[in-house]
Amino acid sequence: GKKVRRKDVETLANWNAKAPANEEIPFVVARIVLQDxxxxxxxxxLAAMRSAVKQVGGDPRIIEPLVxxxxxxxxxxxxxxxxxxxxLQLNMEMEFKRNRERYQFLKWGQQAFQTFGLVPPGIGIVHQVNLxxxxxxxxxxxxxxxGASARVYYPDTLVGTDSHTTMINGLGVVGWGVGGIEAEAGMLGQPVYFLTPQVVGVHMSGELREGVTATDLALHITEMLRAQKVVGKFVEFYGEGAASLPVADRATIGNMSPEYGATMGFFPVDGESVAYLRATGRTEEQCAAFEAYFKAQQMFGMPRKGDIDYSVDLELDLADVQPSVAGPKRPQDRINLPELGDTFRSLFTKSAKDGGYGKELDTLTRRFPIHLNGDAHPDQPEMEPSSVQSPTDTPTAMPIGDGKFIGQTVGDSEMVTNRPTATPADMIxxxxxxxFKDGESRIGHGSVLIAAITSCTNTSNPxxxxxxxxxxKKAVERGLRVDPAVKTSLAPGSRVVxxxxxxxGLQTYLDQLGFQTVGYGCTTCIGNSGPLDPKIEKAINxxxxxxxxVLSGNRNFEARVHQNIKANFLMSPPLVVAFALAGRVDIDLSQEPLGxxxxxxxxxLRDLWPSLQEIRDTLRTALTPDVFRRLYKDFSEQNPKWNEIPSSTGEIYEWDEKSDYIHEPPFFKDFSMEAGSIEDIRDARPLGIFGESVTTD
Incomplete structure (x- = not known):
């Protein structure tokens, strides 16, 4: 074919594990996933291309994603x-007010393009919905x-405009995150190019011990593979240990591929993969085709040691994995749970260049009393240091109704930061x-002020x-409570959770500790943690x-979770609850009481930690395929607010020149059917050269 040449196929077929050819591979994906x-x-x-086609007298409908x-x-x-x-209801109302224009545009796209599907707000996180x-x-x-009708089967493959697209690798589906230009090329049928990769084989043996979670395993692997420098490489997990892991655990490991630096963190297709499709409500025909295809290709089943040649061979005994957290600034900085208190105290006094905070040890125990009254209004002086900003009422800002507008540069700032602007204080x-919560509290260094069960990394794992x-449940039955200064939240990756x-019956106990559902989206994991109580922010500053x-997310770079929270720790959802109860991180939960x-x-902690048998017994009654079929059948019924969003219809988008968010791009100005000339780029120079561990946060 024109996109993939015979030479490309031969180059890949002759792949040498120890010395991969220095050749680019054209990869035509089966589909694309996007987040908003x-x-x-x-x-x-795409809308701009349609406008350009119409402008030159063509049929706009020829512009359509080819996958x-x-x-x-x-x-x-x-x-x-x-x-x-x-x-949940209040956050959704704020979301729809802030994003009305974007949602109107997406709704137009939903009806304009035949191959463009849209999962509206309030359903889940892209990677969990994908899984x-x-x-x-x-x-x-x-x-x-x-001469007869037939069907050609081919593997489900994809790229997505989010680095954690690799979560789908846990199901045995090839996919990874790419930039917008690459994704757009893929949408238009062009190959995604990548260098012939090295493949790192991680042989898993043994089993996870009692009390060790999939999150602990993912953090262990992140630390291990970061040290092995797997950036730009494919990683494949195999062996008896890998075969023993359910798909939900595999997906947690695949999700964190960007954190350990690999392009993919892949698990081969086996019986567990097919069982997951069946358990999540896929049709029997789909499950049978999945299994039959990979068996026909002789690619079904978890490889054992010696079956496959890898570029690099690594060993991981699952029994070596310990309960742990990662932080306070990088996901690869894993800390065994009993060592967290000592580690925090050590970092507290270390210099900034050594990864610490440069503080005096005798200040660690100081506590500052705060009175929380649950309210924050724009006219209160405490609002000044808060992360909640007042709106800028200018005609060029984003309209939110009643003649009000949000910040003049909201469109620019959201695209730069990849997160929503702060909700205006008067709107709240x-x-x-x-x-906010009300009550009396005392906060200081090491105080837990955000505790979030969030992110597809973990909420996808029952x-x-x-x-x-x-x-x-055990904490509530013992009479434990969470301090009012801790902002607690639960943001499931899908409504199945x-x-x-x-x-x-477990949600009621989470509710009593403050972990009510706040939304179905990325929330705190991507920095959408919202404001802290202004009195708390004032005390911090x-x-x-x-x-x-403390959060069950996948990234914890400084200022990512919240601009005023400097120590951020990744951990499993049950540990998030435990640290919310303890209220501080300078603690050894294996020896010290949490309340x-x-x-x-x-x-x-040992008094509250559920046994593996308790979890299995509860899991047995929790999930059925019918739940997935029902909750993924009618999105409009689950979120009526989406139905209230008005939108234009037709093949061409009606551009609004007054908008500061969605403008017709200038790429096709004076567009003609004559090809332009490509000129040399001269005297170009880099705008910046950066060292290691620089993030957009």
């Missing part, structure tokens, strides 16, 4: 409200064979709902989610506190 912040510009480009494209809206919800039964619903394992297309005040609920937490967040029960007795 990186996906909107791509849809804008199926699915966009999941998950980056726009923000935790403005938390710790109340109304949090539970969008992925098919194999795809088929109709063709003619010897209009809800008349308390934004075992750790149920573990967090079981731990919350809510269904099984409700069905098992005035006393230069090294405060902490006192209603009788004044010390309560330890």
């Amino acid at each position: 912040f990186t996906g909107v510009p791509l849809v804008v480009d 199926p494209v699915d966009l999941v809206v998950d980056h726009s919800v923000q935790v403005d409200f938390a710790g109340s039964a109304q949090a 539970e619903y969008l992925a098919k394992g194999v795809l088929a297309t109709a063709t003619q064979l010897n 005040a209009e809800t008349r709902a308390p934004e 075992s750790v989610m149920l573990a967090s609920g079981l731990l919350a 809510t269904d099984y937490l409700n069905k098992t 005035e006393n230069d506190l090294i405060a902490a967040s 006192k029960d209603r009788d004044g007795k010390d309560v330890y």
Whole structure:
């Protein structure tokens, strides 16, 4: 074919594990997945192309993605409200006010393009939705064979405009994250190019010990593979240990490929992969085709040691994995749970150039009293240092109704930061709902001020989610409570999580500890943590506190989670609940109590931690295929607010010149059917040269 030459196929077929050819491989993907912040510009480009075609008298409908494209809206919800039964509804209302123009545009795209699917806000996170619903394992297309109708089957492959697209590798589907230009090329049928990779084989043996979670395993692997320098390489996990892992655990490991630096973190297709498709409500025909295709290609089953040649061979005994967290600034900096207190104290006094905070040890125990009244209005002096900003009422800003506008540069700033602008304080005040908790607290260095069960990395895994609920149940039954200064939140990656937490009765215990559902999206993991109580932010800023967040996410770079939280730790959902109860990170939870029960007795983590048998017994009743079929059937019914968004219809988008968010791109100005000339680029220079571990946060 024109896109893939015979030479390309031969080069890959002759792949040498120890010395891969220095050749680019053209990779034509079967489909594309997008999230809303990186996906909107791509849809804008498609709309602009249609306008250009119409301008020269052509049929706009010739502009159409040549492979199926699915966009999941998950980056726009923000935790403005938390710790109340109304949090989900209030956050969704704020989300729809802030993003009205973007959602109108996406709704137009949904009806304009035949191969463009859209999962509206409030359904889930793109990677979890991809795993539970969008992925098919194999795809088929109709063709003619010897004059008769036939179907050609080919593997489900993809790229996505988000680095954690690799989560789908846990199902045995090839895919990774790319930039917008590459994704757009893929949408238009062009290959994605990559250098013939080295493949690192990680042989897994043994089993995880009691009390060790998939999150602990993912953090262990992240530390291990970072040290092995796997950047730009493919990683394949195999062996008896890999075969013993359920797909949910494999997906957690695949999800964190960007954190350990690999292009992919891949698990081969085996019986567990097919069982997952069946358990998540895929049709029997789809499951049978998935299994039959990979068996026919002799690619079915988990390889054992010696079956395959790898560029690099590594060993991992699952029994070596320990309960752990990672932080406070990088996901590869794993800390065994008993060592967290000592590690934090050590970093507290180390210099900034050594990765520390440069503080005096005798200040670590200082505590500052704060009175929290649950409210924050724009006229209160405490609002000044808060991350909640007042709106800029200018005609060129984003309209939010009633003649009001949000910040003049909202479009630019959101595209740069890849996260929503802060919700205006007066918009929040209009809800008349308390934004923060009330009560008395004392905070200082090491205080946990954000505790978030969030991110597709972990909320896609029922075992750790149920573990967090079981731990919350035991804590509530012992009379434990979370300090009001801790901003607690639960943001599931899909509505399936809510269904099984409700069905098992565990959500009520999470609610009692403040972990009410705040939204179905990325939230705190991508920095959409929303504001802290202004009195807390004032105390942090005035006393230069090294405060902490604990989250079940995948990244913890400084200022990513919240601009005033300097120590951020990744951990499993049950540990998030445990640290919320403890209220601080300078603690050894294996030896020190995390609180006192209603009788004044010390309560330890071991008293609350659920056994593997408890988790399995609960899991048995929690999930059925019908739940997935029901919750992924009718999106409009699950989020009526999406139905209320008006939108233009037709093949051409009606550009609004007054918008500061969605403009017709200038690429096709004075477009003609005559090819232009490509000129040499001379005297170009880099705008910046950066060292290691520089992030966009």
